[in-house]
Amino acid sequence: MKDKILKKIEQSQKIAIFCHEDPDWDAIGSLLWLWILLENMWKNISLVAPNKPSKIFGFLPEIWKIKSEFDYWNYDLLILVDCSELARIGQISQWKKEYFDKQNIVVFDHHKTKNQNDSRLTIVDFTATSCCEVIFETIKDIRKQYITPQIATYFYLGLTTDSGNFRFDENHERIFTNALNLIKFGADKKLITENLTNSKSMETINFFKILLERMKKDWEILYSYYDIDELQKYNVDNEQAWYWLTVIQEIRWPKIIMTIRKNWNWVKCSMRSKNTDISKIAESFGWGWHIHAAGFTLSIEKDFETTINEVITKINWMLK
Ligand SMILES: [Mn+2]
Structure with missing residues (x-):
């Protein structure tokens, strides 16, 4: 499935990526890494968050690329990150349900959902702590070359926040192994600590x-x-x-x-x-x-x- 999904992304030219309403760090990290990767491949990318991302993400250089509107044009592929259900992308999906019925959809997620849609290509692992972890594990062995230091930083962002700074009761070996690997790929832990933890207004x-x-x-x-x-x-x-x-x-x-x-x-x-x-x-x-x-x-x-x-x-x- 991993390879099939990555090939699908690689073969598509015009792609829109969506995250859930009130995007959190994991959702933002899952959106932005794909933008960096896909833009490097000269693709036509739209990043969509149903409502405007919070001011707290302001230090991320690419944050302005995320829009709250969607044009409903012809896309080769739609990607959902950090959510599996269209209802989670709010009004954008509810206004034009029939548009989404006809699209090719890929899903990366770690939430439990009742309505799994089998027509979509999905990697949903609800034992994962974050969606960034799901995506990182999907590509780290078969597309290692994709993980630049900037992309590793975005993955680290989702990993650290969705685990409550490594405090929650998760699979410790898995999350620390992933964190270590991300640091090895060049994730900027200092940037995240300074702007995320020690930065309350x-x-x-x-x-x-x-x-x-x-x-x-x-x-x-x-x-x-x-x-x-x-x-x-x-x-x-x-x-x-x-x-x-x-x-x-x-x-x-x-x-x-x-x-x-x-x-x-x-x-x-x-x-x-x-x-x-x-x-x-x-x-x-x-x-x-x-x-x-x-x-x-x-x-x-x-x-x-x-x-x-x-x-x-x-x-x-x-x-x-
Ligand atoms: Mn998440």
Whole structure:
């Protein structure tokens, strides 16, 4: 399959690459490495993220190449990274479902999905910590020559962030072997540490303070919430607001920590856990992902507060 997929990419001339909504580091790394590689092959490439990437990616020289619009032209190939389902690329796929039915689609992913589409060429390994790891393992033996230091840096980006800086309960031997190999390929670890870990803006910390003040404990769950309309006031975006979740993960007791975010008539819940399989909880809401990082979206029936209470009660009940 690896060789078949790589040949398909090599034989295509006009290619569009998509990642999921609210792109994270892994999604951005998975998009940009392909751009660097394919542009070197003189191909015609479009990079698409359903919404504008966060300011935190600003230090990456190629970030401006990622667009939030798609032209629906004739492409030889579409590639999905860090997601397998078209629903994850949001409005772009929902407006013109029939367009996507007719396209050749390749998928690189590490999320558990219910609706596997067999007509696509897919490499989905949900035991992998990141999509960057999936792509790196796909090419490292059979297309070694593709991995430039810049590309190795992008892979390292996905590897380190999706593993919570090598803290999560993953396959340690696999992830450290991949990290070491990426360093050998020239990955710039210093660039990533300086711009990713030690680079929070004061606005990010001020918003973090708001989320701390709202933080609530309900039996096994520790959570906080915000309305995306508030972000503008604090001059932060969703990815910066995410900082809350990374810090709170360091508290010992809760089984689950959760960020609850209101977007118009929708509530998006992102969960993290240490020893509890939360992918099953997310599945019960019709979504999924990983054992220790999962999420789901649901519509608001009454109001934001009622929805929060219903979600927390349901999850606590499932934990019993
Ligand atoms: Mn990922």
